[in-house]
């Protein structure tokens with residue numbers, strides 16, 4: 001890992017969840033999660049399909065109400081906040097399926113992010129041109145999303161989120177549809193942003209990418225936390241291997 005992608009040593013909590021639960025009738029999509037995301041670190045959520053990862057992100061962004069528990073950004077209770085106020089708190093996200101304005105160009109989509117920019121202390125300032133450059137979209141600014149590959153559209157989503165100058169960036173499978181080289185580029189970008197102090201929460205099925213990118217991983221199954229720790233600790237955890245990874249990761253996790 002290069003010096004520019006090291007995690008800064010800070011300990012203040014950006015997002016805290018206490019006994020967070022989201023139930024859909026009898027389905028306990030998220031069921032009593034407690035966690036603390038400290039400033040300037042990359043947190044990952046690992047788990048099989050249906051384990052509650054996207055529901056947790058939706059709860060954090062106030063798209064789905066909590067059944068129980070509490071979420072706080074910088075100590076402020078999210079339950080009392082309208083979803084539209086989240087950008088002002090510096091929370092930006094990308095979605096599992098691309099959600100770009102199809103009739104707007106790449107630049108115009110990214111400008112939308114800049115228009116809802118956070119002015120909050122601790123946010124990472126990124127202008128529209130810088131967001132375009134950092135996500136490798138130069139030359140594509142005047143294209144419509146439909147003219148771009150799926151992987152490139154996902155980069156536009158990341159650029160739009162960066163243009164919001166976030167303090168907390170939530171990424172739901174940001175590298176889905178990307179090839180190995182593109183995934184490595186995104187991993188490098190996320191680690192550069194971490195070095196600038198940006199706290200990130202990453203949901204991703206590519207375990208290798210998670211191991212290489214994250215400082216701390218929360219592993220979920222059936223809405224509950226089954227393990228957490230460094231990537232190495234989590235991929236060596238037997239419950240995680242049984243639920244999701246398979247045993248090949250036991251001896252193959254590296255030292256992280």
Ligand SMILES: Nc1ncnc2c1ncn2[C@@H]1O[C@H](COP(=O)(O)OP(=O)(O)OP(=O)(O)O)[C@@H](O)[C@H]1O
Nearest residue numbers: 024027028029047048049050051052053054055056
């Ligand atoms: N709006 C909803 N209404 C009812 N059940 C839902 C709703 N959204 C999610 N669920 C259920 O909640 C559980 C958790 O789903 P969720 O999409 O959060 O899992 P996930 O870990 O993100 O899965 P994937 O990896 O496939 O994206 C699943 O059983 C799902 O069917």
